[in-house]
Amino acid sequence: MIAVDTNILVRYAVKDDRRQTVAATEFLKNNACLILKTVLLELAWVLSSASGYNLPRTVVIERLRHICGLATLTVEDAVLVAQAINWYEQGMDFADALHVTQCATFDGFATMDRRLITAGAKCSVTSAILEVA
Numbered sequence: 001m002i003a004v005d006t007n008i009l010v011r012y013a014v015k016d017d018r019r020q021t022v023a024a025t026e027f028l029k030n031n032a033c034l035i036l037k038t039v040l041l042e043l044a045w046v047l048s049s050a051s052g053y054n055l056p057r058t059v060v061i062e063r064l065r066h067i068c069g070l071a072t073l074t075v076e077d078a079v080l081v082a083q084a085i086n087w088y089e090q091g092m093d094f095a096d097a098l099h100v101t102q103c104a105t106f107d108g109f110a111t112m113d114r115r116l117i118t119a120g121a122k123c124s125v126t127s128a129i130l131e132v133a
Contacts, residue, residue, distance in 0.1 A: 003034040006042040044094040092119040
């Protein structure tokens with residue numbers, strides 16, 4: 001199994017360079033690949049950020065789910081990543097959602113981030129998010 005970098009997934013997801021898109025697609029199709037959570041985090045940022053491709057959240061979610069579902073790919077902590085994508089779809093920041101999913105075996109995720117606390121409440125995950133005043 002080969003762990004892949006974000007740039008391969010970006011080329012596959014946005015298809016903005018024909019030669020690199022073909023190379024990325026063929027590589028993903030012909031190799032057993034591992035997608036690390038950190039790579040997915042970077043991918044979501046590149047796709048959604050104004051400094052990156054500035055794609056709408058719905059498109060980013062569709063692309064993340066598509067990539068995670070490719071037959072030749074294994075996603076690190078796939079169940080947790082799927083939950084993070086669901087929370088992202090409900091309005092949580094993707095990075096925050098990934099952080100919170102990692103806390104299942106801990107006593108929670110402490111934060112002073114009011115946006116995270118508000119988004120967590122909307123996603124019904126307030127029991128995992130601990131507000132530090």
